[in-house]
Amino acid sequence: MANNISLIPPAALEKRPAQIVSEITQKPLRLDNFIANLPCMAFQLVLESNGVFSFSYIGEGSLALLGLSPLQLESDINTFLHLIHPEDSPSFRESMEHSAQTMSFWSWEGRVTLANGEMKWLVLGSTPQSGENGKIEWEGLAVNVTKAKLDEIELLRSQQQLREFSSHIQDAKEQERLRIAREVHDEIGGLLTAIKMDLAWIKERLPKSKKILTDKTSAIENMVGKAMTAARNLAHSLRPGYLDSFGIVAAIEMEASEFEQRTGIKCLLAHNEEEDEELELHPDVSIALFRIFQEALTNIMKHSRANKVEVLIHNSQEHIELTISDNGCGFSQDARSKPRSFGLRGIQERVAHFGGEVSISSTPEQGTRVYVKIPHFSGDSPNSARLARTQQSLF
Template sequence: MSTSPFPLAAGRAHAAVLPGGASGAAAAAVPAAPFGRAPDSEIYLIDPATLRFVDANAAACRNLGYDMAQLAGMTPHDLMPPADAAALAALPAQLGEEAGAHVNLRTRLRRADGSSYAIKLCFLRAQRDGRALLLAVGDDLSRELAAGVELGQYQARFAAVVNHTPGLVYQFVQHADGNVAFTQLSEGCTALLGLSCAELHRAPERFLALILPDDRKSYLDTMQASRARYEGWNWEGRIWIAAWNDVKWIGLRATPQRLDGDMQWDGIMTNITASKQAQEETRHSRARLAELTAHIEQVKEQERTRIAREIHDDLGGNMTAIKMALAMLAARLPPDPGLAEKADYLDSLVDRTIEAIHRISLDLRPSTLDLGIVAALEWQAREFEKQLGIACVLRSTEKEIALDQDRASALFRIFQETLTNIAKHAHATRVTVTLRRQRQHLTLSICDNGRGITPEDRLKPHSFGLRGMSERALALGGTLDLSAAPGGGTMVAVKIRLSDPAKSNPEPSKHE
């Protein structure tokens, strides 16, 4: 039971019909209380001299657990906390003699079973059958207080969730005049920004000061874009915490809401430093892997060139000498059809071997690369058309384009791999190739009119051809894109940066 007195509030009531008349009471004209208008309001008539209950309505008896016979021998002192005795005794004086005056009192009433409940009582003077009485109209506050407690508990739980959320939950307002304010900040403010909630409330501009100069423009631009388009505000940037001598990456996610010309964002800021560091490590790892891949490809091309030259020069030279010696021996053979037939067979075998040497040498490194990338691509296009019967047309904006050996080899290998894929999978009847120089970049586009490439084809785990093409382009700081060709089919577009023409000095070939 509460022992703290509730404050009294004096005022005036307006005349009206009293709701829920007291049991057994005549239709006396009494002023209505400003409270007690609900159907279950409690109504009491009290003798002002003795403060004993004279009458009470059914709602009062039901809530207290007493009948009227029991209440008739009781006073409000028997039901209220002792701390409210003084307030109760002062009622007659506070009401005075002026008609319509009333006094409000919040207290607790004790039921017959010993429990108690909160109630709001309005006392005023009334008369019944010419007898001066005190009228008390009360509303049970149990539900209201229970709802308040429940709301308070919910708010406490919600506040706990907010304050234990990793990062800073906040509410930010930009006024129509451009001024800004942080209207709500969670307890994560200090841990994230090194500023207390009070400091940021007092000086919201300190947050902008934390952002590194290189990142402030993007912060302001994304904020204004969110306001102008009325869409989510997403930003990532770095802040400098002087107290900790530390740079942090933070991620901001907020939702806008218009408020009478102002814009309010409800959002969260989180520390994404670890994520950014992981991204940076991944980027460095990929860069190192790309460097390794480029080195491996360079070594492979050098080894292919070496082997091709050795095959061409050594084996080719030896086979040429064998053919010449065989011709000399055949000329000196006695007339014998069997020997002549064997000599012819050996001669044709030598010819086939020389052709194989030439073919293997070209596969390892086409000698046409020494004539330039344009000539090499034209030769490969003709070979593709001759071998497969698929029309292959090459157009170039330049007759000659200076490329270093690495770039020329990589571009040629990408072209070869693309034609191989077309032959295997595209079911195409025509291939169009465009080589275009654009300032410091060279673009090679290969379009076919085949069945096209599906997303599933791109994601196949063993599509090493496409992966190898992409790695070759990346190793040169370029890009490789696959897309649907106009009119159907597939288009492969390779874009690489040109090397300094002064540094382009292709090594002369020993091929004949």
């Protein structure tokens, strides 16, 4: 026949059958060498129907990863289990059992402590397969992610330190505001009151014939009255006195009323507290909620073009919730991500300071909703409780 076409490369035709068989048998060896040179440990794990599990294969990478030879790990899986950090051991077994029950991908992250005391973070990943006699087999990799995990922990620590610094600044600002408000109210307000009383005393004793003097005294008296009003408003803006005297619900109610009178935007308030019950919060939480409410109203006044605001305060045994909703123009995610969106970021930082939750949702032309939830605290300051939770999550 003419034009015969051979599917076998000419070089292969020159090889003897024994040579071809030799190359085929060398492929698993080359694969083992490839796996051994990876910065991880290949493994095969078998779970018997009676719940006993063991390694049926361990790659050479175990020596670099765990300081143990494959033979040591294959002969007794407890050699590996004893390396797992006590806090991470339950999650290892639970994640494996869940993978076996659901036949889903097995993913586990945890710490191991080597014989020399070195601690490493491992990530293990594998897909289960059904074997004979009800066995379940996993073939996967255990990867050393210590550097990445330490970098992650350091990043979280840095973020926490920045949050601590931001919280410290907020606390310092509130203390300074309180000090200035008291000085304005007590010192300046007291002096202005004394001046007004002296002016009234002088005015009563001026001759009625001295109209120019009495008119001038009246004008000065009016200016002193305006100064007293300005001082009172300044002290209120720095630290609303009724927040400390009557609590957060009354403070928000009065602030909402003043906002409605000032802007013409209707402000409706609802809460689940009885009239004869006073909501008791940690002072730091109260001022934080009040500042969040002020910031939300400022944003509504400046940007929303809304004509109605609804405020809901809901208190439970575990936490307090504050929701502020408007029917304004809303904003897009891009607008929220602008570099100078400090108002929304300030709200998030205040809530994070107490380990709470915040949700800011908005859709163009459909309004904006700010939801804040802060847990109640007893005994120590909210800051100490939040620090304890953060440290526990890091380590």
